[in-house]
Amino acid sequence: xxxxxxxxTSHSTDRFVYVSAxxxxxxxxxxxxxxxxxxxxxxxxGEKASAEITRYPASAFSAxxxxxxxxxxxxxxxxxxxxxxxxxxxxxxxxxxxTSSAHRRQGLARRVVAELEAEAVRxxxxxxxxxxxxxxxxAKRLYFQTGYTPLFDTTLDPxxxxxxxxxxxxxxxxxxxxxxxxxxxxxxxxVAARGTxxxxxxxxxxxxxxxxxxxxxxxxxxxxxxxxxxxRAVKVVPTRHWWxxxxxxxxxxxxxxxxxxxxxxxxxxxxxxxxxFFSQSVLNSLGVTLGLTVVSVIGGFILGxxxxxxxxxxxxxxSGAAYVYIWFFRSxxxxxxxxxxxxxxxxxxxxxxxTPFTTDFWLVEFSTTTLITAFAAATIGLTLHQAAYxxxxxxxxxxxxxxxxxxxxAALGLPRRVRFFRIILPQAARAILPNFFNEVIGLVKGTSxxxxxxxxxxFYTVQVIYNRNxxxxxxxxxxxxxxxxxxxxxxxxxxxxxxxxxxxxxRELPPTPIQRATAWVKQQWARLGDETGDDPLAAEKNRxxxxxxxxxx
Numbered sequence: 001x002x003x004x005x006x007x008x009t010s011h012s013t014d015r016f017v018y019v020s021a022x023x024x025x026x027x028x029x030x031x032x033x034x035x036x037x038x039x040x041x042x043x044x045x046g047e048k049a050s051a052e053i054t055r056y057p058a059s060a061f062s063a064x065x066x067x068x069x070x071x072x073x074x075x076x077x078x079x080x081x082x083x084x085x086x087x088x089x090x091x092x093x094x095x096x097x098x099t100s101s102a103h104r105r106q107g108l109a110r111r112v113v114a115e116l117e118a119e120a121v122r123x124x125x126x127x128x129x130x131x132x133x134x135x136x137x138x139a140k141r142l143y144f145q146t147g148y149t150p151l152f153d154t155t156l157d158p159x160x161x162x163x164x165x166x167x168x169x170x171x172x173x174x175x176x177x178x179x180x181x182x183x184x185x186x187x188x189x190x191v192a193a194r195g196t197x198x199x200x201x202x203x204x205x206x207x208x209x210x211x212x213x214x215x216x217x218x219x220x221x222x223x224x225x226x227x228x229x230x231x232r233a234v235k236v237v238p239t240r241h242w243w244x245x246x247x248x249x250x251x252x253x254x255x256x257x258x259x260x261x262x263x264x265x266x267x268x269x270x271x272x273x274x275x276x277f278f279s280q281s282v283l284n285s286l287g288v289t290l291g292l293t294v295v296s297v298i299g300g301f302i303l304g305x306x307x308x309x310x311x312x313x314x315x316x317x318x319s320g321a322a323y324v325y326i327w328f329f330r331s332x333x334x335x336x337x338x339x340x341x342x343x344x345x346x347x348x349x350x351x352x353x354x355t356p357f358t359t360d361f362w363l364v365e366f367s368t369t370t371l372i373t374a375f376a377a378a379t380i381g382l383t384l385h386q387a388a389y390x391x392x393x394x395x396x397x398x399x400x401x402x403x404x405x406x407x408x409x410a411a412l413g414l415p416r417r418v419r420f421f422r423i424i425l426p427q428a429a430r431a432i433l434p435n436f437f438n439e440v441i442g443l444v445k446g447t448s449x450x451x452x453x454x455x456x457x458x459f460y461t462v463q464v465i466y467n468r469n470x471x472x473x474x475x476x477x478x479x480x481x482x483x484x485x486x487x488x489x490x491x492x493x494x495x496x497x498x499x500x501x502x503x504x505x506x507r508e509l510p511p512t513p514i515q516r517a518t519a520w521v522k523q524q525w526a527r528l529g530d531e532t533g534d535d536p537l538a539a540e541k542n543r544x545x546x547x548x549x550x551x552x553x
Contacts, residue, residue, distance in 0.1 A: 013075050016115050021058035021069040021083060021096075029071070029081050033098045056095075060085045068119050069096070072112060080108040082116050084128070092120040092170075093129045113146050121170050130166040140165075149175055272474035276465065277481070285461035286482055292375075292447045292457060296382035297440055303383065304390025311395050322391065329388035335449050338381035342453045345369035378450040382443065389439055397432035398424060429501045437494040444486050458482060 019026060034053050061067035066086030071078040082097040094116055099108045117128060130143055143150075148166035169175050262268060276282055310322035329337070345368040352361025372380070401424050409419040448459035456464075458479055466475035499509055511519065 013073075015073050016070050017073055018063075018068060018070050018119075021061040023069075023071075025078050026069070026071055026081060029078055029098050029100060030096075032101060033096070056085065061096075063123075066123070067092075068116065068123075070112065070115055070119065072108060072115075074103075079103040080112050082109075082112040084116050084120060087129055090126050091129055092116070092123075092125040092127075093131075095131070109142055110146060113142070117168075117170055126169065126171040126173070127175070128168050128170055130168075267473065268477070269471060269474040272469075272471045273477050273481075276475060276478050281461055281465070282458070282478060282482070285456050285458045288375075288456055289444065289447050289458045290486070292378055292382060292450065292455075293440070293444050295379050296386055296443060296447075299379075299383040300386030300390050301436075303387035305394055307387060307391035308394035308398065311391065312398065326388045326391055329385055334381060334385050334446065335452060337385055338378055338450060339452060341372060341380045342374065342377035344372055344377075374450075374453040374455045377453055378447075378455050382447065382450075386439065386443060390436070393432055393435040393439065394428075396435075397428035397430075400431040401427045426501065430498070433494065433498050433501065437490060437497075441487050441490050444490070445483055 030053055037052060058069075059065055061069040061083045067084055069083040070081060072080040078100070080099040080103065082094065084092040084094045087093040094113065097109055097112055097116075099106075099112075120128060128148075130148055140150075143166045146168075148168045150166055167175055307322045307325060310318040311326075313319050313322075348368050350359070350361065350365055351368050351371060352365035353363040354361035354365075405423055405427065406419065409423045414423070447457050450457055451460035451463065454460070462475045462479045466472045469475075496512075499512070502509055
C-alpha cells in the first residue's frame with residue numbers, strides 16, 4: 001500500500017530492509033527501546049523492564065519461524081523498526097515497533113505497522129494482534145488510527161494489562177471476537193498448567209514508546225484455579241507519593257497564608273504603594289536605572305567580547321593583559337570602583353592629551369571633577385566591572401563549540417571573519433545567552449549601589465521618599481515590584497532569544513508558554529469530549545468498543 005494513501009510522506013532515501021533481530025544495525029533502536037522500558041516501568045514487574053527485549057530469541061522473528069524483523073532505513077541509518085512473530089497459522093503478533101528519538105512526529109510508526117501488515121499478508125496471515133499495557137495512550141492512539149479493534153474495556157481506570165489488546169483483520173473478513181477471546185483463554189490456561197509466566201509486550205507509536213506487562217501464574221490448578229486471563233485483566237495501581245502530597249499541601253498552605261496576610265495586614269499600606277507607584281519621581285528614577293543598565297550592558301558586552309578574544313589570542317601580551325584586567329575587576333568590589341571613579345579628581349585633577357609621560361596637555365585638557373559626573377562615574381564603574389564577567393561568559397561559549405567546526409570551516413577556505421561570525425558565534429550563543437541574561441538581570445538590581453554617589457536611580461529615590469514620609473515598607477514594595485517587572489520582561493526576552501538560537505540543535509523548537517497553554521486547553525476539551533461522547537474520535541472509539549463487547553457476550 002503506498003504510504004501516500006495513509007496521509008504520510010516519505011523521504012527520498014527511505015527504504016525498508018528485512019534483517020535478523022540481532023543484526024548490529026538494529027542495536028541503536030533496541031537500546032533506546034530498553035531505556036524507554038526502564039524509564040517508564042523500572043522494576044515494576046519484579047525485574048528490569050528492559051528484560052523484555054531479550055525474552056524472545058532472534059529466531060522467533062525469522063522467516064523460518066514465520067516471523068519478520070524490518071528496519072526503515074534513511075541515508076544508511078535505521079530510523080524506525082518493528083517485527084512480528086507467529087502466533088498461530090492465521091495470526092501474526094506485532095512487536096518491537098519503535099522510532100528513533102531523533103525522528104519522532106513523522107508518522108514513521110504508522111509506516112512500519114503498514115509494512116509489517118503487508119508482509120504478513122504476503123506470507124499468508126489473515127489477521128494481526130497487537131499487545132497493550134498501562135500508561136500507553138500514544139500506543140492506543142496509533143492502533144485506533146491504523147484500524148485495530150480493542151479487545152478490552154477502554155473506559156476502565158486504572159488501565160488494564162491484557163495479553164492482546166487489539167486485533168485487525170488483514171483479509172477484510174469480520175473479526176470473530178468471541179473466538180479470539182476463547183483462544184486466548186485456552187492459551188493462557190496452557191501457560192498456567194506449565195507453571196510458567198508470560199510477558200506481555202506493548203508495541204508503541206506516536207511518541208513511539210513501548211512497555212510491557214507480566215502475567216504471573218502462581219500455582220497449578222489450571223484455568224479454573226485462580227487463572228489470570230485477559231477477561232480478568234490486571235489493574236495497574238499507580239504509585240502513591242505520600243510525602244510529595246504532604247509537602248505540596250504544606251507549600252500550598254504557606255502560599256495561601258502569605259497571600260491572606262498581604263490582603264489583611266494594613267501595615268503594607270497598599271494605598272501608599274498605589275500613590276507612589278506611578279509618581280513622576282519614581283518614573284524618572286526608573287528611567288535612570290534603565291539607562292544605566294542599557295549603557296553598561298552594551299559597553300560591557302563590547303569590551304568583554306574584545307577581552308575574550310584577547311584571552312584566546314596566541315599573543316602572550318594580549319592574553320596576559322586580558323587576564324590581568326579580568327582578575328583585577330573581578331577582585332575589586334563594584335561599590336569601591338564607583339567611589340574611585342567618582343573621586344578620580346583627587347588623583348588626577350586634570351585629564352587631557354599632550355606630550356606622553358608628562359602632564360603637559362597642550363592638545364586638549366579637562367577638569368576631572370567636571371568631566372566625570374555622578375552618572376559618568378556610575379556608568380564607567382558598571383561597564384568595566386561587567387566587561388570582566390562578560391569576557392569569561394563569551395570565552396566559555398566560544399570554547400564550548402566543537403574544535404572540528406573551526407577545522408572544517410578553515411578547510412573550506414572561509415575567511416576568519418566569516419568563520420567567527422557565521423559559524424562559531426551562532427553556536428556559541430546557545431551557551432552564552434543564559435549566563436548573559438543572568439548578568440543583565442543582576443545588573444538591573446546592581447545599579448542600586450550607585451546611591452553612594454547620590455545618583456537618583458530607583459532605590460535612591462525610594463530611600464529619599466521614605467526618609468521624608470516614614471512609609472518604609474510601602475516604598476520598598478514600590479522598588480521591589482518595579483524590579484520584578486523589569487526582571488520578568490528580561491526573562492521573557494531571554495526565552496524567545498534562546499528559542500531562536502535553539503534552531504540549530506532541535507528539530508522542533510520548544511513550545512512557547514502560549515502554545516503550552518493552548519495545548520493544555522485542547523487536551524482538557526478532548527478529555528471532556530471523550531467522557532461525554534461529543535468528540536468524534538472518542539465516539540468512534542466507543543462505537544468499536546461497544547461492538548466488541550456485544551460480539552463477545
